[in-house]
Amino acid sequence: EVQLVESGGGLVQPGGSLRLSCAASGFTFSSYWMHWVCQAPGKGLVWVSRINGDGSSTGYADSVKGRFTISRDNAKNTLYLQMNSLRVEDTAVYYCAREINGGSSDWGQGTLVTVSS
Amino acid sequence: QSALTQPPSASGSPGQSVTISCTGTSSDVGGYNYVSWYQQHPGKAPKLMIYEVSKRPSGVPDRFSGSKSGNTASLTASGLQAEDEADYYCSSYAGSNNFVFGTGTKVTVL
Numbered sequence: 001e002v003q004l005v006e007s008g009g010g011l012v013q014p015g016g017s018l019r020l021s022c023a024a025s026g027f028t029f030s031s032y033w034m035h036w037v038c039q040a041p042g043k044g045l046v047w048v049s050r051i052n053g054d055g056s057s058t059g060y061a062d063s064v065k066g067r068f069t070i071s072r073d074n075a076k077n078t079l080y081l082q083m084n085s086l087r088v089e090d091t092a093v094y095y096c097a098r099e100i101n102g103g104s105s106d107w108g109q110g111t112l113v114t115v116s117s
Numbered sequence: 118q119s120a121l122t123q124p125p126s127a128s129g130s131p132g133q134s135v136t137i138s139c140t141g142t143s144s145d146v147g148g149y150n151y152v153s154w155y156q157q158h159p160g161k162a163p164k165l166m167i168y169e170v171s172k173r174p175s176g177v178p179d180r181f182s183g184s185k186s187g188n189t190a191s192l193t194a195s196g197l198q199a200e201d202e203a204d205y206y207c208s209s210y211a212g213s214n215n216f217v218f219g220t221g222t223k224v225t226v227l
Contacts, residue, residue, distance in 0.1 A: 037163075044120070044218065045155070045163060045206050045221070059213065060215075062118050063118075101151075102149075102152075103208070104165060104208075107162040107163055
């Protein structure tokens with residue numbers, strides 16, 4: 001059974017940093033592109049970032065480019081999102097997801113990031 | 118990276134059909150056959166319903182179908198059931214390792 005479990009969310013002040021983790025199991029982690037997607041309270045889904053299987057190729061939404069960094073440790077079956085220079089508008093639930101054929105077939109339960117002073 | 122445009126709401130009676138549109142540009146929906154659709158119930162993670170425009174993952178009822186014409190993709194749910202009441206989002210590959218989601222549509226089963 002595929003499982004994705006996010007952690008690392010919490011309350012942080014504007015300008016602060018946070019690192020999210022996503023522990024994967026039930027599939028060959030290194031074979032799949034992985035995504036981060038966020039959803040502000042009461043709002044829609046927003047794509048954040050994507051990384052290929054060996055970590056050599058990444059993509060970012062314009063809103064996070066230069067502030068967030070996606071990475072992975074295939075030995076630990078874990079996906080990361082380093083979030084720097086956080087803004088109030090980054091407040092959201094952050095999901096990790098496994099991509100298959102351009103669609104995110106499996107999602108974690110999400111971790112809440114709150115940016116507030 | 119502008120969000121794809123979806124109608125805010127759609128509705129239908131049980132047994133009827135509802136179709137949701139998802140309008141983008143030639144740089145996303147119109148340029149690639151990587152359009153997917155997600156169903157999200159309140160407080161839950163999204164669920165993949167359609168990928169590659171019209172393919173259904175195993176376990177998704179064949180009442181759900183997807184299509185695309187030009188820069189607009191569509192999701193149709195036929196034979197509506199109470200459990201289909203949810204938010205639906207489209208997504209498309211947008212080139213250069215980027216993706217974009219739609220604005221979301223709340224489907225109500227009357």
